[in-house]
Amino acid sequence: MIKKILIIILIVPTITFAQKIKIKKEVITFDKKEVAKVNTDLRDNYLFSTLSGEKAFDVVFKGVSASNTEGFQWLEITSANGKKTEIPYEVLMTSFNSTKLIIKLLSAKYGLITSEGIDMDKVAAFFAEDREILSEKYTKIAIKAKEEQSKRQAKIGIYNPFVKDDGTILFGGSTGTKIMGYVFYGNNSYSIIDLDKILVGSATGCTTCTTVKVKTFTNEEFDYDYGSKTMMTGRFSRSFAQIFVEEMLGRNYKLGREAKTYYEKLHQEKIKIAKENSINLYGVPGYVIDKDGKKYSGLIYVIFEKLKLDPTQQENDLIDMNSIDKFGKFVSIKYKNNKGKLRTKRFAARNNILFGAIDNDVEKVFLGMKTKGNSFKKFSNATNLGFDNSYFYKIEYSNNENNMVLSKPGEPERFIVKLANNQVGFMIDNRSNDKLSKALSKYISDCKSLSENIKNQEFDLSNFENLKNIVDEYSTCK
Structure with missing residues (x-):
C-alpha cells in the first residue's frame, strides 16, 4: 500500500507539543529522554511497549482508495488484551517519517505517550471509549465510488x-x-x-x-x-x-x-410552472354569456398578465391574446356547435360579456366593462395605442338587484363598484379617500341620501365590507 503523507504545520502550545521526537534502535525519546519503545519491522505495523518491555498497544496504518483524487487513511489500534478501536490518521507535525507522525498524533491528541512514558491509565480510558468503525465507513464509500466508476466506464464503452x-x-x-x-x-x-x-x-x-x-x-x-x-x-x-x-x-x-433538447424541456417546464402560478386561465371548464344572452359552454382561455410563451407551443387562434394592451380584454372559448364541430369564439370585455370558469375547483365569475376613475389605466392604454378602457373584472359580491363589487384580477385589493343601471363601473383606485368619496358620490348621485353620506366620507372606501354596504343601500334607495 502506498501511503500519502500530508505535510501540515500545526501551531500548538509548547508545554505538550514542543518535544523533539527521535527513534533509535526502537527506543522513542522526547527531548533526549527515553519514554517508550516501538517495533516497526512489519510494514505499516507499529508495536508500542513500555521501556521495561511491557506490551502497551499495537497500531496498524490502514488506507483505501475511492478514486484518483479521493482516499481515506486511519489507524487501527489494538490493546494488549486484544480490544480494537480506530481513529482518523492525522498529521500534526512536519516530517517524512511516518513513525514520528503516528507518535506525535498519539501523544499530542490522545495523550497516550508523554514525557514520563506510556500513560497506561490514558490507554485504558482510550480503549474504553466507543468510536465509529472507520474501516466499515470508508470501505463502503470506496466500494460505492468504484461501482460508480465501473458504471461510468460501461457507459463510455457503449459510445x-x-x-x-x-x-x-x-x-x-x-x-x-x-x-x-x-x-x-x-x-x-x-x-x-x-x-x-x-x-x-x-x-x-x-x-x-x-x-x-x-x-x-x-x-x-x-x-x-x-x-x-x-x-x-x-x-x-x-x-x-x-x-x-x-x-x-x-x-x-x-x-x-x-443540450438543445434539454433546454427545450427546461423551457416547457418553466412554462408549465409559470402557467400554474399565473392568474391566467388556460383551457379551464366554463361558459360565456354574450350581449344577447346566448350561452356557450366549453374551455375558457383568458390572458390577464404577460407570460413568456414559445409561439410554437400556443394555439394559433389564441396567440394574439398574449400581446400588448390585450391583457384581460378578451375571453376565448372552445366549444362544440349544434353539429358537434369544435369551434373557438372570442369575446371582448367592452361588450359587457359575462363568463364563468372553474379554476382549481372554484367557480369564478367575471364581467367585462368600462370603468371610471382608473386614470392610470387610461394613460397606460393611451401609451400603448389602445384607447379601449374595458376589462374583465371578477365578481366578489352581487346582491339581488345585480349591484356588484368586483376586483381586478391579480390586484385583489383594487375594487370596482358596478350598478345594475350603469354599464360603466367605478374603480376604487389609489386616490385619497377624500377625492374618491367625491367622485363616487357623483356616480351614485341618483340616490341622494347615500350620495351625501359618501361625499361626507362616512365610508372608508378601501374597506370591502363598506363597499358591500354601499351597493346594498343603493338597492333599497327610493
Missing part, C-alpha cells in the same frame, strides 16, 4: 468515443463516422461544443496542477485527476481531450443535440 487531432469527437472508435461534437482549447481551458454549437462543458486546469475542474451546461460541477495526463501543456492535447470527453459521457452527457 466508444474517439477525439481526433483536430478536436472532432467521433462515436465508434478511431474509424467511427458519427460526429457528436468538437473539443477546443484556449487559455488553459478546454471546451466541448455540440452539433448545435452549444457549450456542453468547460474544463479548466493549470500547468503546475493535475486536478481538472469541469462545469457543464446543466450547471453541474465536478473534478477529476489523472496525474500528468490532466496537466495543462499550453497547447491542445488529444489525450487530455479524450479523457475530458470520456468523463462527460460517463456522467450521462451524450453530446450531439442533447
Whole structure:
C-alpha cells in the first residue's frame, strides 16, 4: 500500500507539543529522554511497549482508495488484551517519517505517550471509549465510488468515443463516422461544443496542477485527476481531450443535440410552472354569456398578465391574446356547435360579456366593462395605442338587484363598484379617500341620501365590507 503523507504545520502550545521526537534502535525519546519503545519491522505495523518491555498497544496504518483524487487513511489500534478501536490518521507535525507522525498524533491528541512514558491509565480510558468503525465507513464509500466508476466506464464503452487531432469527437472508435461534437482549447481551458454549437462543458486546469475542474451546461460541477495526463501543456492535447470527453459521457452527457433538447424541456417546464402560478386561465371548464344572452359552454382561455410563451407551443387562434394592451380584454372559448364541430369564439370585455370558469375547483365569475376613475389605466392604454378602457373584472359580491363589487384580477385589493343601471363601473383606485368619496358620490348621485353620506366620507372606501354596504343601500334607495 502506498501511503500519502500530508505535510501540515500545526501551531500548538509548547508545554505538550514542543518535544523533539527521535527513534533509535526502537527506543522513542522526547527531548533526549527515553519514554517508550516501538517495533516497526512489519510494514505499516507499529508495536508500542513500555521501556521495561511491557506490551502497551499495537497500531496498524490502514488506507483505501475511492478514486484518483479521493482516499481515506486511519489507524487501527489494538490493546494488549486484544480490544480494537480506530481513529482518523492525522498529521500534526512536519516530517517524512511516518513513525514520528503516528507518535506525535498519539501523544499530542490522545495523550497516550508523554514525557514520563506510556500513560497506561490514558490507554485504558482510550480503549474504553466507543468510536465509529472507520474501516466499515470508508470501505463502503470506496466500494460505492468504484461501482460508480465501473458504471461510468460501461457507459463510455457503449459510445466508444474517439477525439481526433483536430478536436472532432467521433462515436465508434478511431474509424467511427458519427460526429457528436468538437473539443477546443484556449487559455488553459478546454471546451466541448455540440452539433448545435452549444457549450456542453468547460474544463479548466493549470500547468503546475493535475486536478481538472469541469462545469457543464446543466450547471453541474465536478473534478477529476489523472496525474500528468490532466496537466495543462499550453497547447491542445488529444489525450487530455479524450479523457475530458470520456468523463462527460460517463456522467450521462451524450453530446450531439442533447443540450438543445434539454433546454427545450427546461423551457416547457418553466412554462408549465409559470402557467400554474399565473392568474391566467388556460383551457379551464366554463361558459360565456354574450350581449344577447346566448350561452356557450366549453374551455375558457383568458390572458390577464404577460407570460413568456414559445409561439410554437400556443394555439394559433389564441396567440394574439398574449400581446400588448390585450391583457384581460378578451375571453376565448372552445366549444362544440349544434353539429358537434369544435369551434373557438372570442369575446371582448367592452361588450359587457359575462363568463364563468372553474379554476382549481372554484367557480369564478367575471364581467367585462368600462370603468371610471382608473386614470392610470387610461394613460397606460393611451401609451400603448389602445384607447379601449374595458376589462374583465371578477365578481366578489352581487346582491339581488345585480349591484356588484368586483376586483381586478391579480390586484385583489383594487375594487370596482358596478350598478345594475350603469354599464360603466367605478374603480376604487389609489386616490385619497377624500377625492374618491367625491367622485363616487357623483356616480351614485341618483340616490341622494347615500350620495351625501359618501361625499361626507362616512365610508372608508378601501374597506370591502363598506363597499358591500354601499351597493346594498343603493338597492333599497327610493
